[in-house]
Amino acid sequence: MPGLPFPETTETLRRRLKEPVVEQTVRATVAATLSYAVAVHLSSEPAPLTAPLTALLVVQVTLYSTLTTSIRRVNSVVVGVLIAVGFSSVVGLSWWSLALIILASLTIGRFVRVDEFVNEVAISAMLVLGVTRLASQAWDRVLETLIGAGVGLLFNFLFAPPVWVDTAGESIEDLARRARHLLVRIGEELGGHTPVAQAAARLHEARRLDQAIADVDGALRQAEDSLRLNPRITEGVVSRVMLRTGLDTLEICVVVIRVLARSLTDLAKRRDEGEELFPAEVAVALEELLGHLGGALVSFAVLVTTQVSRNAEEAEDRLAAELAAAWASRENVAQLLLRRVQEHPKAWQLHGSLLAEIDRILDELDLDHRSRRLMEELDRASVANRERFTRLGRLRGFFRGERLRPAALKRRPQAAGRSNA
Structure with a gap:
């Protein structure tokens, strides 16, 4: 039939058939x-x-x-x-x-x-x-x-079930894109007269985004289960840790975005009738900062969900570039807000909270912070696996009649020597 989007229909059908x-x-x-x-x-x-x-x-x-x-x-x-x-x-x-x-x-x-x-x-x-x-x-x-x-x-x-890492990765990336979309919309509405109802609408959208984390967590738990005992997977622990720590970071960022929307709503309530939420210069700088912040969130999600090393390097470079641009914009916004507070000090707490919330997101997305968190979680997983294998070894030894631990055998001669003394 003319006008029928057959390729799109086929692709949609193929994607639906791959759903859990x-x-x-x-x-x-x-x-x-x-x-x-x-x-x-x-x-x-x-x-x-x-x-x-x-x-x-x-x-x-x-x-x-x-x-x-x-x-x-x-x-x-x-x-x-x-x-x-x-x-x-x-x-x-x-x-x-x-x-x-x-x-x-x-x-x-x-x-x-x-x-x-x-x-x-x-x-x-x-x-x-x-x-x-x-x-x-x-x-x-x-x-x-x-x-x-x-x-x-x-x-x-x-017939081993498929690995649902890609599905969980798509959920994580979708969450980051929704957060970016929200930040862009907030930035676009900072200039001019922003009604309280409009600012409150963004706050409700941030709350819905926060609630969506539960769905992403469910997809991630399914992916984690698919990596366990799966003969196709050789590095399941690394994949689980990367996805889990990535979602934890995005969850913190989404919570901070909700707090940021709360601060902007309070700021809209406290301004005088007809007064701008921010001067034009500050609004443009904040819009640029929030745009870079949203781009950093998406780049971080892509980095977390990327499996190929070459693509991971590209994603890391994009994230580093977005973070550098965001920090530069943040310094510019800080100077503009400082002058604004000096002229109109009544809302200095809210202005300061905006900067603190933005700093928290940037710190969470920092590459060094990400590396340290990965190392900590991998070490914790390694210790847990070592303890599990140790318990299994002790259980096998018990059934074989090895009742005495090696450590006890090492201590026994010392104890005997002390008793003879």
């Missing part, structure tokens, strides 16, 4: 179907629907979440079956025994830490308690759960 929701839908459907086919041959039930139900629940968009969900799901079913078997040997099925088994299942489910599958403990117990062939039904339910969890795990191991 679509990926999850396809993978869960295939895994559930496979688990049902396996359960039909292994289970004595005519319709072993527990297996595909388990597969639907355990197959997640990341391998790590699939593994943890499988463990919780199997744990909840086994606990529910054991509760039902224990109750069936004492009482039959009645309204009061049903209430008692539900209460016991929900209580025990909290202690065995099955998280969102607490209700599954009670459901398994009720389904098993309500059948006549108790032992057979209990075994079939456990078997189907194991089949569903096993097929889901095997499916994600053989």
